[in-house]
């Protein structure tokens with residue numbers, strides 16, 4: 176097999192990569208399939224770098240279904256770099272609320288400000304400049320430059336890692352250094368050296384003709400990985416490149432890619448307080464450098480004690496430290512199970528009241544009316560509590576307690592999906 180890659184001639188990975196004939200056939204089959212089967216997604220067909228950038232950031236760790244509504248709302252409120260750069264962080268977070276991984280929103284905001292200050296408000300078109308923006312890594316920079324600027328830049332994310340690993344029948348963990356290096360080589364190799372817009376005789380789809388070739392190729396690779404070469408049950412019978420796939424030839428679809436080590440979740444218990452006084456709720460604001468930075472929440476902290484044992488002393492000290500208020504707890508109102516990054520959290524929600532005056536606090540706090548809760552950017556469980564409160568707090572809480580106290584409700588605060596797109 177004649178290899179055409181840039182690896183050193185003695186590199187053992189060199190043999191794993193396909194030859195020119197394979198590559199030409201692969202590109203032709205992939206693009207013909209994409210022209211017929213590409214989904215109509217809101218961000219498809221655009222070459223506006225701002226829109227491509229927003230969609231790519233939203234799609235990180237998040238499914239297309241979850242992103243669609245957010246994408247429209249976000250672009251309606253922040254239609255260009257300038258409007259995003261001049262918005263307040265609270266406003267940006269409010270439009271991101273519920274999408275998870277809130278750091279993406281604050282970095283997007285910071286990057287917009289950098290584009291205005293360093294690039295005169297025009298999205299940069301030099302790969303290294305794009306890469307130097309906050310929140311943009313090699314994958315995202317490659318996606319933006321290939322889709323918006325027609326540059327020959329490879330991409331590698333969850334779908335294409337799986338697809339390339341299977342095409343090559345790569346037997347080891349593709350996310351480790353050796354596999355990662357090989358797959359980046361593969362991702363680059365599949366992009367043609369010459370940029371030619373294909374005009375398929377059988378094309379029925381109009382999306383492809385609106386996109387530059389490298390953007391099409393990269394999107395087609397991700398689409399094939401997402402729709403056909405699925406993690407658990409790849410639909411090889413419908414795969415346009417089955418005749419080129421080493422994994423399919425060897426019947427190894429269920430062992431390739433090699434599974435990553437299972438994520439170890441850490442169980443923890445947290446308590447959130449609904450403290451209402453004179454029609455207003457006590458809310459706290461997470462500062463930079465902590466989980467949910469920039470968002471608001473009902474006062475919350477980790478609980479080390481079993482709440483069945485009535486020893487809340489440490490807990491009340493923690494809340495006092497965070498909010499400046501001494502609190503007294505009343506009934507438990509609800510219980511949620513949710514996942515945040517590597518934590519499986521049991522969140523116990525209590526009614527509570529403050530006692531005495533406010534002391535020095537670690538976090539900023541505000542007393543907020545129910546109506547104004549709508550204007551704050553809350554984390555997902557904070558919004559759930561606010562929603563339950565709005566719908567008639569106590570009876571509803573009790574119903575939820577009955578339903579959820581056995582841990583039946585599980586929300587994924589930030590781990591909406593384990594795969595891109």
Ligand code: SF4
Pocket residue numbers: 338341342403404405409410411414415416417418420421422423428
């Ligand atoms: S033939 Fe099957 S395993 Fe190979 S790329 Fe296609 S869907 Fe994936």
